[in-house]
Amino acid sequence: MSMNTVGIEKIFAYPGALTLDMVALAEARGVSPSHPLEDLWVESRSLNPVWEDPVSMAVNAARGLLEGEDPEQVELVVVGTESSVDYGKPISSWVQRLAGIGPNCRNFETKHACYGGTGGLMAAAHWIASGFNRGKKALVVCSDQSRMHLGKPWEFVLGGAATAMLLSDKPELLEFELDKNGYWTHEISDTYRPTSRDEVGHADTSLFGYLEAVEGACEHFMEVSGEQDYDGNFARHVYHVPFGAMTYRAHRAVMRRWAPGRSNKELRAHFERKSKAGLKYNRRLGGTYTSATFLALMGTISAGEDLRGGDRISVFSYGSGSCSEFYPVRVGDRAREIVAAADLDGQLDARVRVSVPEYEAIEQARATYVDNPTYETDKRGPDGAWAKHWDARYEGRGLCVLDGVDNWERRYRLS
Structure with a gap:
């Protein structure tokens, strides 16, 4: 069987709602600002409020990618991650439902540290190339979030984001x-x-x-x-x-x-x-x-x-x-037109900048949720400090958020 043309038709990224400046973090940790800027080449990091997690970021990246597309054309959904929220249920199952993709599709999650997304991408690409896709497309999403490492040397290289790619036999972005x-x-x-x-x-x-x-x-x-x-x-x-x-x-x-x-x-x-x-x-x-x-x-x-x-x-x-x-x-x-349409520059600029104490409070609050079978995510925060992030970024915008967990069942909705 001859190999069909295959590649990435479209790409989108969701960078999270908040950002932390690395110079501010370096000063708070008693480290020279030259360390993140010149030794590591990191200027800032994305940060998730407590109602964002790898699932919500994956959904938001997928929904941004599929805007203006027919989700019924997607018959394969793969999510690559090393930050999965469940040892059995894949993130791809939430993506399929909340991104509006029909029930006639395969979906699964791939794990191999930072390579997991590429592994999923290649599996999807070979499905397209085989011709057995019958003209249908694949959605490949990568979504990860770092753990809490306050004060650790590697704190400067942490972050989180999600990317989503539409694969097809019309590789307008990359072949x-x-x-x-x-x-x-x-x-x-x-x-x-x-x-x-x-x-x-x-x-x-x-x-x-x-x-x-x-x-x-x-x-x-x-x-x-x-x-x-x-x-x-x-x-x-x-x-x-x-x-x-x-x-x-x-x-x-x-x-x-x-x-x-x-x-x-x-x-x-x-x-x-x-x-x-x-x-x-x-x-x-x-x-x-x-x-x-x-x-x-x-x-x-x-x-x-x-x-x-x-x-x-x-x-x-x-x-x-x-x-x-x-x-x-x-x-x-x-390619340049497609990347420009994703407006990642604008999304990065729109993130809300948080102080180092705010960052630490968010990370500490998130840590209390890990392995907790029942909780509600606090969208106000101490003294209402997080309310501005919710009001400015989410309310009425159709973004996926985590409301909480009820006896281990995770509750997501579109804002």
Whole structure:
């Protein structure tokens, strides 16, 4: 069977309602502001009020994506996450119902740390490519939220967001070359979530695991595709973004191996030209886990004024534990128009800025909800401080919110 044209037709992101400035956090923690800004390349992070969680963000991303679309055309729903709210019931089941998708569809959740979204994306892409989709489309959503880590060294790389992608045989945003994907996996204990409360890991193990994976997946890509010109074959390079500065380390590792002979200064200039501008959204969102690669793709297209239809972008996805994938995509003729229509810049600007004490109160309140079988989310907060966030962002806007949990049954509605 010949492979059909397949790719991403449309993309959307939901960045959450609140934002915390990293300079303010650094000052509160007695850390130099240069650490988040210059060492990590993180300017701010997204933050969820207590009535937002990975389910509500996934639904809001899906609803934004499907605005103006016929949801009956979707017959596959996949949600990639490492932040699921239930060990059995998938987030995709809420997305199917609350996004207005019909009952004749498959839906499931994929988990492999930050790679889970890519795993779901590739499963959906192969369904489209098989032709057995009968012209129907797939919805792939990535949604994650960090745990509470007040005062910890890695507090500066936390965050949360959701992205949603519509896959079809009309890849107006990006077209896949599925016969050229390279992948690499190795069992490793670098970062993991052993309980519903904990998010732990080993920084050095994670760093070297990531770098080993990017070389392994890139090598497999070159073996499968027969392509060796890493520099010349791609207009841009996108890497998984646990934090912005990590992408430079990945780029440097790959370039030193497959395009050697450049000085550190030349490598940095090459990275600035072919990759760094794509971090424009990640810098403002913090850690977004399964969404990070796709937010970098959105940033790359948005910032790439010289990108043209047919240009190729290399994409590297990594998930702790570990699995990684290196794959090429071709830019669609309407790519910049589609990303602009998602208005992620406007959504980021519209977030409500919170102080460090407000951030700490929100995180502490959320922690009391974990493993709690019955509660109502407090939409007023201490002294009514959170009421402004609810009134300004949600009331009457049709956004998904969590009202609470009743004997373990989660109660979501559209505002």
